[in-house]
Amino acid sequence: MVSNAAADKADMQRDMKASRTASRGDKSGAAAARAVDVEALHRRFMAREATIGVIGLGYVGLPLVGAILDSGFAVLGFDIDAEKVAQLNAGRSYIRHIPANAVAGWRRAGRFNAVADFARLGEVDAILICVPTPLTRHREPDLAYVVGTTEAIAPQLRPGQLVVLESTTYPGTTREVMQPILERGGLKSGIDFFLAYSPEREDPGNTQFSTTKIPKVVGGDGPDALRLVTALYDQFVSGTIPVSSPETAEAVKLTENIFRAVNIALVNELKMVYAAMGIDVWEVIKAASTKPFGFMPFYPGPGLGGHCIPIDPFYLTWKAREYDISTRFIELAGEVNTRMPHYVVERLAGALNERFGKGVKGTRILLLGIAYKKNVDDIRESPAFRLMELIEARGATVAYHDPYVPEIPLSREHKEFAGRRSVALTPAALRDCDAALICTDHDEVDYRLVAECCPLLVDTRNACAHAGIAAASIVKA
Ligand SMILES: NC(=O)c1ccc[n+]([C@@H]2O[C@H](COP(=O)([O-])OP(=O)(O)OC[C@H]3O[C@@H](n4cnc5c(N)ncnc54)[C@H](O)[C@@H]3O)[C@@H](O)[C@H]2O)c1
Numbered sequence: 334m335v336s337n338a339a340a341d342k343a344d345m346q347r348d349m350k351a352s353r354t355a356s357r358g359d360k361s362g363a364a365a366a367r368a369v370d371v372e373a374l375h376r377r378f379m380a381r382e383a384t385i386g387v388i389g390l391g392y393v394g395l396p397l398v399g400a401i402l403d404s405g406f407a408v409l410g411f412d413i414d415a416e417k418v419a420q421l422n423a424g425r426s427y428i429r430h431i432p433a434n435a436v437a438g439w440r441r442a443g444r445f446n447a448v449a450d451f452a453r454l455g456e457v458d459a460i461l462i463c464v465p466t467p468l469t470r471h472r473e474p475d476l477a478y479v480v481g482t483t484e485a486i487a488p489q490l491r492p493g494q495l496v497v498l499e500s501t502t503y504p505g506t507t508r509e510v511m512q513p514i515l516e517r518g519g520l521k522s523g524i525d526f527f528l529a530y531s532p533e534r535e536d537p538g539n540t541q542f543s544t545t546k547i548p549k550v551v552g553g554d555g556p557d558a559l560r561l562v563t564a565l566y567d568q569f570v571s572g573t574i575p576v577s578s579p580e581t582a583e584a585v586k587l588t589e590n591i592f593r594a595v596n597i598a599l600v601n602e603l604k605m606v607y608a609a610m611g612i613d614v615w616e617v618i619k620a621a622s623t624k625p626f627g628f629m630p631f632y633p634g635p636g637l638g639g640h641c642i643p644i645d646p647f648y649l650t651w652k653a654r655e656y657d658i659s660t661r662f663i664e665l666a667g668e669v670n671t672r673m674p675h676y677v678v679e680r681l682a683g684a685l686n687e688r689f690g691k692g693v694k695g696t697r698i699l700l701l702g703i704a705y706k707k708n709v710d711d712i713r714e715s716p717a718f719r720l721m722e723l724i725e726a727r728g729a730t731v732a733y734h735d736p737y738v739p740e741i742p743l744s745r746e747h748k749e750f751a752g753r754r755s756v757a758l759t760p761a762a763l764r765d766c767d768a769a770l771i772c773t774d775h776d777e778v779d780y781r782l783v784a785e786c787c788p789l790l791v792d793t794r795n796a797c798a799h800a801g802i803a804a805a806s807i808v809k810a
Pocket residue numbers: 388389390391392393394411412413414417463464465466478481482499500501502533534535536537640641
């Protein structure tokens with residue numbers, strides 16, 4: 334029996350084959366007038382002889398560079414941040430889970446250069462775009478980076494290039510926003526250059542699924558674009574999933590992240606209900622996960638963090654308004670998840686009161702882990718900062734320990750915390766605080782020491798139970 338997915342892939346491959354036949358065989362009309370040799374570009378991708386440009390050398394772009402280089406292509410990396418460009422060319426990494434010796438190896442192999450000069454875009458056969466897609470202050474999509482990058486590409490665009498957007502965004506961005514900008518100089522998508530969307534599915538710090546092991550969904554503006562983007566990505570990822578349009582590929586990425594946001598909100602809600610009933614949600618999830626079908630575990634926490642899950646769902650919410658449709662699940666999930674830091678602070682306050690007859694005011698609280706998730710150094714949208722704000726607003730002093738974030742850098746959202754430094758996790762420092770609060774459960778923290786030395790340990794990640802530690806000082810939140 335052929336599965337639906339396999340049948341869809343077969344359909345898509347038939348379309349791509351038809352495009353190949355048309356490119357080769359039809360010497361009349363548009364195909365004959367075409368100056369671009371699609372077959373030659375396809376062959377260059379298949380033979381891994383092309384030079385690939387990657388724009389935006391951050392958490393997504395940099396691992397992508399590594400994957401492309403490892404498969405044998407040459408890579409030209411572009412970033413507007415001159416400091417990052419200089420570091421990479423010196424063989425250094427600025428992302429902790431990408432080791433410096435990997436970058437030094439890329440440089441030694443002689444196939445990687447980083448540049449800030451977009452005039453060099455003409456040298457590459459494909460341009461893969463991995464720039465940020467945040468929200469504005471009014472929580473609407475901020476496409477400034479995508480638009481800025483597209484405007485920088487447009488004057489350099491030459492016939493025969495493949496342009497692929499990887500940044501997460503709402504359906505329509507590739508064709509409604511980028512295509513008109515790229516076509517300003519007179520080149521036409523699908524004829525002179527090829528435009529596609531392929532969402533990044535990077536999971537920083539996940540050692541099981543690195544870039545090359547994660548299949549890529551690809552959607553092209555026309556059959557040639559789809560065939561070219563598929564051929565290129567097939568060289569360096571474990572598989573491609575062609576879909577019928579860039580809009581479908583854009584929707585796939587949003588669906589994946591909305592699925593997570595909504596399910597995390599659900600377990601966060603269950604956590605509050607079960608805690609009131611004296612039931613441990615972690616124990617419930619563990620037992621429910623033994624069902625061999627129809628259940629997938631999601632885990633509660635102190636609130637959403639990172640550049641994706643708290644942000645991406647609102648790209649769809651915004652676009653849905655154009656169709657007079659409200660996205661109530663997404664909004665509700667946002668509300669529940671946004672409430673989590675408040676709930677955690679209430680649990681902390683309740684425990685201080687119950688155990689020591691103290692209010693939060695005047696206490697010293699140690700926050701453990703301020704990166705948005707374990708074993709990475711990324712602090713974007715981390716709920717740790719909201720926790721710090723809320724706890725300090727109640728008159729406590731907050732210090733933090735995070736082996737991945739030795740000092741809090743300056744950011745637009747949390748200027749007031751910039752320059753604070755991670756404190757050492759010594760028995761004396763732990764005894765000196767009234768409570769420790771586990772916000773992010775980095776593996777290298779000694780939770781046993783914390784549980785032994787701290788009078789109260791509020792755990793939002795079930796880190797102590799995972800480490801086999803049971804102590805009267807532990808309160809789950
Ligand atoms: N970080 C993740 O885990 C993750 C996972 C999947 C998808 N994504 C998506 O990937 C995209 C990139 O995210 P990221 O985490 O890599 O961001 P990032 O901030 O780590 O990296 C973006 C890079 O782009 C550079 N940049 C910004 N504007 C530029 C421009 N006009 N020209 C050239 N370079 C420019 C920045 O200097 C930075 O180095 C976003 O859309 C994000 O939603 C991120």
